[in-house]
Every structure is written in C-alpha cells, then in structure tokens.
Amino acid sequence: MAFAIAARCPKARVIAWEASPFPFAFCWLRQRLAGRPNLVLRFGDFHQADLRHASLTVTYLWTGAMTRLATKFDAELPTGAEVISHTFAWRGREPEETRVADDLYRTKVYRYRATA
Numbered sequence: 001m002a003f004a005i006a007a008r009c010p011k012a013r014v015i016a017w018e019a020s021p022f023p024f025a026f027c028w029l030r031q032r033l034a035g036r037p038n039l040v041l042r043f044g045d046f047h048q049a050d051l052r053h054a055s056l057t058v059t060y061l062w063t064g065a066m067t068r069l070a071t072k073f074d075a076e077l078p079t080g081a082e083v084i085s086h087t088f089a090w091r092g093r094e095p096e097e098t099r100v101a102d103d104l105y106r107t108k109v110y111r112y113r114a115t116a
C-alpha cells in the first residue's frame with residue numbers, strides 16, 4: 001500500500017511502518033530495486049511514530065489495533081489531519097466519507113478528519 005500511495009502522491013513524504021520481518025524485508029527489497037524517492041520505510045512498532053506533523057495517516061489493520069491507535073490519534077494528530085482506514089473503522093468517530101470498493105468483498109474505506 002505504501003508504494004501505491006508514494007506513487008500517487010509524489011510530492012508527499014510517505015513514511016511506512018511495518019513490525020513484521022517478512023513483509024518489511026519484501027518492502028525493503030522492493031525499495032532497493034525500484035524505490036520511490038518520497039518513501040521512507042521504518043521497521044518497528046508504529047506506536048513509536050510521531051504523528052504530530054502528519055497530514056494523512058493511512059491504516060490497514062484490524063479492530064483491536066484501531067482501538068489502540070484511536071488514543072494515539074486523539075493525542076497527536078493535528079486538527080484537520082485526515083485518517084483513511086481500509087476495512088476497519090475508527091470507533092466512536094463519524095467518517096466524513098465512506099466508500100465501498102468494487103471488489104469481491106465490497107471492502108469499505110473510511111475517511112476521517114481529526115478534530116481538536
């Protein structure tokens with residue numbers, strides 16, 4: 001997903017976090033072979049990320065992880081920053097927009113805006 005975002009938003013600095021060695025190694029290799037200059041890969045827990053200057057956070061996780069992240073979003077995201085979540089909603093928040101992908105699972109994608 002990080003590569004697609006970096007390609008789609010060439011002027012953005014995209015920072016992608018992955019804590020699992022195999023997917024990280026795959027991304028690292030891909031970045032070495034056909035990298036995106038605006039993409040930075042970080043190996044580790046995204047709870048270490050500093051979101052205070054993030055304008056957009058994109059997630060593809062699961063319900064429990066979104067619940068934990070909600071606390072971090074509330075504490076760190078600047079007002080007006082956007083959160084786009086693949087499949088799993090940010091519970092307790094009303095999305096500004098919900099789209100349904102034209103795929104087998106009719107996957108939902110939610111877009112939120114952080115408020116103070």
Ligand SMILES: C[S@@+](CC[C@H](N)C(=O)[O-])C[C@H]1O[C@@H](n2cnc3c(N)ncnc32)[C@H](O)[C@@H]1O
Nearest residue numbers: 001002017018019020023044045046047060061
């Ligand atoms: C549903 S998969 C998404 C796969 C991938 N992001 C993609 O573009 O297809 C969730 C991924 O989040 C990673 N992950 C889960 N918790 C994490 C954490 N605390 N920090 C960093 N990565 C994490 C998992 O290792 C897994 O690869």
